[in-house]
Amino acid sequence: MAGAQASITVVGGSRREDYVLPVGMTIAGLLALIEVDLTDLQARLTLGGGRAVDPSDVIGRDIPSGSVVTIVGSQESAQAIADDRQASNSRRFQPAMASSAFMFAALILTLVGVAAPTAALFVDVGQALPPLVTSPWFRVTSGLLCALMWTAPLMTRKGPTSEFAHLGYCAAAGISLGVGVTPLPGSLTFLPLIVSWSALVLAGLVLFTRPGASARVNVQAFGLIAATMTISSFSALGAVRIAPIVFAASIVFISLAPHLALQVPDHQVLDLPLVMKRLPTIRQTVIAPPSRITQARVKKTVREANTRSLSMLASATVIAFVSGVITAYQLPLNEEKPYAGYATLALCLLAIIGLLTNARAKRDRLTHYGPRVVALAMWATIFFAPEWSEFILRSTGEAAEPTLEMARYVALPLSLSVLAFLAPVIALIRAGREPSALVGRILDIIQGLSLTLLLPAATYGSGLFDLVWRKVL
Incomplete structure (x- = not known):
């Protein structure tokens, strides 16, 4: 068997070649010899009768001499991949252009x-x-x-x-x-x-x-x-600043959107005592049996939940962007008692922390970048708030104007540049490691505290607390 020879015919597309090889060579060795890579083209090997050929088969023992090995999909798969890419790009390009x-x-x-x-x-x-x-x-x-x-x-x-x-x-x-x-x-x-x-x-x-x-x-x-x-x-709420309240509510909706999106129909609830407690009317005695849980219904529920979640996130992000910029730009510090301005400033800072730490484990781009864009917009708006500038100048004197200008045109771009540098560095560091449970827990606590303090800060910063104090108490 050491000097025995075997003949093999390889057919692939328009290519047909005969080879004389020593008995004992595998199909993988033959493909490496003739430089055919099946992984890139997603092709497969078959004999003349249609039987699949494994690359580890031995020529002369598993594959008889004189067999015809056909590479199915060598050129066809490459052409199909190219056609599919071109058609996919065309399908994406035409609606985008329209x-x-x-x-x-x-x-x-x-x-x-x-x-x-x-x-x-x-x-x-x-x-x-x-x-x-x-x-x-x-x-x-x-x-x-x-x-x-x-x-x-x-x-x-x-x-x-x-x-x-x-x-x-x-x-x-x-x-x-x-x-x-x-x-x-x-x-x-x-x-x-x-x-x-x-x-x-x-x-x-x-x-x-x-x-x-x-x-x-x-x-x-x-x-x-x-x-x-x-x-x-x-109503009497005309004197209340609505923007801080709307802003705080939109941030809460951004955090709760994934939880509020999933809505399982009542007829698909598996817990029968829960179904009995949720009867539509008191006099109804006959309980309709729960519908059968199928894969199609589960996929429909999950698909609708994803669509509803993204819609909530889109609406809440846009509302948070508009109301957040208005809140940060109109800090009510230019008053005799600027306590509402302090509360509004605290609201802005808490909102920035809550938005930056929101939905760290999500994979969709909207959840990742939408709240963070709102946080950056608020951070940039605070530096240009006219009431904030007047309050600093009134408290520290006109000598602080150069410092204020430096903070506006130097500290703001510098902070944004440092953030733009740290974001990819942290992403590269975390890419090769498992997520730290301790760091995640600390960020969860920080996010929870910021969300808890949002509503009190918004209530006092908007003037609603003062209105209730005067009207009710």
Whole structure:
């Protein structure tokens, strides 16, 4: 057997070659000799009859001499991989181009039809705009058309599926409609209220036309915003600063979004005593049996929970960004008793800590980067708050102005640069190690304390505590 020879024919695509090899060589040795790599191409080996060939088979013993070994998928798999990559890129590129073109056209029409006539009411543009554009009927008609244009993609079957797209389109439609129908400039104070209710109505129309988890979350988010605006406008809470309360509530929703998203239907509850306690009516004696738990229903529940969680995170992150920047910029320190300003400043610092330590174990980009962007925006806004600057100058004198300018234009960029340097370094250090339970526990405690102190700081910083103290006590 030492000098025996065996013949093998290798067929792969358009390639067909005959080999004479010593008996005892394996198929893997033959493939290494002829430089064929099966791992990259995801191919397989078969004999003439279709029997699979293992790379460890021995030629002359497991594989008879004269056999034909066919490499199935050598060229076909490479071509299939290339075609699949090209088709995948094409499938991603075309919707992205269509969405970009639509957003560009919608923004241009909104600026021309809504923003320009509104700006003409407050800024003297002279003869820059024709009389038709500055007329109220043009603004009302353009607002209605722009609102329909922004909501039209959400009502189609193949509309955008991103949670930010749902929220952004409804917000843009509500702003267009609210600004268009509000009689400006006489009703400028009611503009936020009308815009919030317009967004709620349009979000409800989208939910009625195309029901879904994202649409329901958007309706709930705009409903909370509209209710907050209404209560603050038509009650004794008009003197209360709403931004800190909304900001604290949005941070709590960001932390609780994964827990609030999972909703298991009652007919899928496995605990029968729990089902008996949750009867719809007292007189109902016949309990409907729980439906069968199948893989399709479990996947549907998990898919809806993921969609609902991302929608909650998107809504809460956007609300936290807007209300957080307003809260940090309007620190009420320029008063005789700046205790509310101290509480608001503490709220901002606690919020930054809570947002930076939020959802460290999550893998999606929205959970990772959304709260951290809000924290960085607040940190940058605090340096430019006018009340904070006036308070420092009033407390320390005009001599502190150079120090304040240095902190604004040196300390802020330096802190952001250090953070930008430390973030990848910490990520590289943690990549090769197991997560530390002690560090994770310490961060959990810090995050819990910051979230616990958020609501008291927001209550006192907004002036709600003083209002209750005067009215009730």
